Amino acid sequence: MTMADECTHLSNSFSTGGGDPDFERHVQAGFVILMLSGGVVQCIGPWPVKKVKLQGRCDGYNTDDFTAFTEEPGGARKAKLLAQIKRSVSITDKDSTFAKVIGGAWRDFPDQELFDPMRGGSY
Numbered sequence: 015m016t017m018a019d020e021c022t023h024l025s026n027s028f029s030t031g032g033g034d035p036d037f038e039r040h041v042q043a044g045f046v047i048l049m050l051s052g053g054v055v056q057c058i059g060p061w062p063v064k065k066v067k068l069q070g071r072c073d074g075y076n077t078d079d080f081t082a083f084t085e086e087p088g089g090a091r092k093a094k095l096l097a098q099i100k101r102s103v104s105i106t107d108k109d110s111t112f113a114k115v116i117g118g119a120w121r122d123f124p125d126q127e128l129f130d131p132m133r134g135g136s137y
Contacts, residue, residue, distance in 0.1 A: 038079060038099045042068060045082050054084070058093045061086045070096060076118030096122060 048055065049063040061084040070078040077096035085092045098115045105112055 034101045
């Protein structure tokens with residue numbers, strides 16, 4: 015299956031295990047509000063959110079509920095936050111949701127476009 019085929023088969027958060035599509039939309043909307051208001055995502059730097067993209071699976075990410083793109087004033091450095099949204103997860107070896115989320119993040123980790131400190135986190 016190609017990435018284009020996979021993107022046409024994206025499902026809602028309830029059918030893929032999220033269980034609460036309203037919760038996912040509220041979190042996504044919060045980041046859109048940050049973007050529109052010039053807000054920042056403190057965990058990746060005090061830079062304003064410039065773009066929010068939903069369903070990162072189409073871009074090849076496993077951590078795919080949304081991506082927030084930030085940029086240092088002046089544009090010298092950029093960073094992005096990939097997020098997987100779950101209403102409930104237990105951080106245990108028996109929680110299959112936790113295993114899927116961590117597994118997806120771990121598969122994204124070696125991506126040099128995401129985690130290359132020499133590039134300043136460019137996107």
